[in-house]
Amino acid sequence: MGYWTHGTVLIWKVSVTSLPCKYLKNECRLVQTGFVFGINCSFVSLSSMFGGMHGGMFMCSLSRLNKRIRHMLFQNLMKQEMSFFEENKPGSLTSRLISDTDKMGRSVAMNVNVLLRSLVKTCGMLFFMLRLSWQLTLLTCIEMPLLAFIQNSYNNISQVTVLCFKAEHQEQQRYEQTLNRKLQILRRIYSAIHLLIRRVNHIHSGSLFAFTKLCPSLYSQHLVYIYGDMLNTVGSAVKVFQLLDRKPQMREAGDLAPEKVEGRLTFEKVTFSYHSRPNEKALKSVTLELSPGKLTALVGPTGGGKTSCVCLLQRFYEPQEGEVLLDEEPLHHYQHQYLHKKVAMVSQDPVLFSGSVRYNIEYGLKDCTLERVKEAARKANSMFEKWKYFIIKVPEGALEWHDAVHTPLPQMNFPPESPRLQEVHQNRNLPVLP
Ligand SMILES: Nc1ncnc2c1ncn2[C@@H]1O[C@H](COP(=O)(O)OP(=O)(O)OP(=O)(O)O)[C@@H](O)[C@H]1O
Ligand SMILES: [Mg+2]
Known part of the structure; x- marks a missing residue:
């Protein structure tokens, strides 16, 4: 409301001052008023139109900015190593991705927008005020910093010290x-303004009225508010930029992708400790060789390092010392996609995505046909007897295996620790097996 009032007064002022003298001297006051009213109306309509356009364009660019930041952030998150995800829980990453990017984008864009608008308006208002009276403008302008200075002159010391003494x-x-002191300064400023008005007799009542209307339109409060808001958002922006700039702490994958891989796996004096427990060695100078075409089992006590070995094979982590070789080549020489196509893993604690069994089996594969999914399930069927039961008997009524493959997992109603979960997981790897 205030915005329109000040806008209207300014337009009125512009209209009146820019009217040629012949109109002012015109005998017909009604025509004069109508003329001014017309100009005023067209300014208001234009202003509303541009305001609407400005709002629409602003929202559009804000959404694009948000989308771009989120896309870049997600891309960078996907490149990070496993220990990063162990240290940063999915909840906090989702919060960075959704709320912090939104807060940051909104605040930066909004504040830049308001800042520019307020600056342009303040400059415009100052121009008109200076034209009316530079003395009054100067007095008005020094009021703000003076009061701010007085306000800051009281800086409270700690309550403990006050209580102690x-x-x-x-x-x-x-x-x-x-x-x-603040009151005194205000009083002095107002008496100075009063004296000035009395002495500077070229300010007539119309100009004075316009001046008093223009004064509150100085957007200094907006500028102060923007500053405060920017400070509030700095925290979110810092977190987002830290994630955007984070470089993965693992060697970049190479581009080795030979047509045939023999499958000879070698651990050469591998020493490894997890990032979260740097002083505890999960593997200590381990040397072993896994020959192709042979079923090898790693047997050992709980916490002995079996899963850690498999994780190193998948290149989820990198050993601090030694090297893991596939066909005599260090794992990091191989292409990322290639390596994960050749090395499949069935986890002890499988995680399945919500979606159908088919979606889970073909996850990560491009253009996987239903035939391939069925084939993978059939292979697993012969490997795991229980799978038959799972496919045929669960859920109730879905006697056709085709139905079961398409049934969303939540409808299967099996507990999280169920071996069936692991079976679906097993199937997931089968279509990619060489
Ligand atoms: N993500 C992790 N972060 C920190 N330490 C870990 C992590 N995973 C395993 N460890 C530790 O590394 C050591 C080796 O664990 P690992 O899981 O490799 O043993 P394991 O032989 O697979 O045991 P289990 O037979 O119980 O599966 C253990 O001391 C374990 O506590
Ligand atoms: Mg294990």
């Missing part, structure tokens, strides 16, 4: 003095 009464007096 029993200085509550003293502090009360000090605060009251500051308030009085």
Whole structure:
């Protein structure tokens, strides 16, 4: 509302001052008023139109900016190593991805928008005020910094110190003095303005009225508000930029992708400890060789390092010392996609995505036909007897295996620790097996 009032007064002022003298001297006051009213209306309509356009364009660019930041952030998150995801839980990453990017984009775009608008308006208002009276403008402008200075002159010391020295009464007096000083300065400024108005007799009542209307339109409060809001968003922006700039702490994958891989796996004096427990060695100078075409089992006590070996084979982590070789080549020489196509893994704690069994089996594969999914399930069927039961009997009524493959997993109603979960997981790897 205030925005329109000030806008209208300014337009009125512009209209009146820019009217040629012949119109002002015109005998017909009605025509003059109508003319001014017309100009005023067209300014208001134009202003509304441009305001609407500005709002629409602003929202559009804001959404694009948000989408771009989120896309870049997600891309960078996908490149990070496993230990990063162990240290940063999915909840906090989702919060960075959704709320912090939104807050940051909204605040930066909104504040830049308001800042520019307020700056342009303040400059415009100052121009008109200076034209009316530079003395009054100067007095008006020094009011703000002076009051801010007085306000800051009372800086409270810690409450503990005040209590220790029993200085509550003293502090009360000090605060009251500051308030009085502020009042005095305000009074002096207003009396100076009053004196000035009396002495500078070229300011007539119309200009004075316009001046008093223009004064509150100085957008200094907006500028102060923007500053505060920017400070509030700095925290979110810092977190987002830190994630955007984070470089993965693993060697970049090479581009080795030979047509045939023999499958000879070698651990050469591998020493490895997890990032979260740097002083505890999960593997200590381990040397072993896994020959192709042979079924090899790693047997050992709980916490002995079997899963850690498999994780190193998948290149989820990198050993601090030694090297893991596939066909005599270090794993990091191989292409990322190639390596994961050749090395499949069935986890002890499988995680399945919500979706159908088919979706879970063909996850990560491009253009996987239903035939391939069925083939993978059939292979697993011969490997796991229970799978038959799973495919045929669960869920109730879905006697056709085709139906079961398409049934969303949540409808299967099996508990999270069920071996069936692992079976679906097993199937997931089968279509990619060489
Ligand atoms: N993500 C992890 N972060 C930190 N330490 C881990 C992590 N995973 C395993 N460890 C530790 O590394 C050591 C080796 O664990 P690992 O899981 O490889 O043993 P395991 O032989 O597979 O045991 P289990 O037979 O119980 O599966 C253990 O001391 C374990 O506590
Ligand atoms: Mg294990």
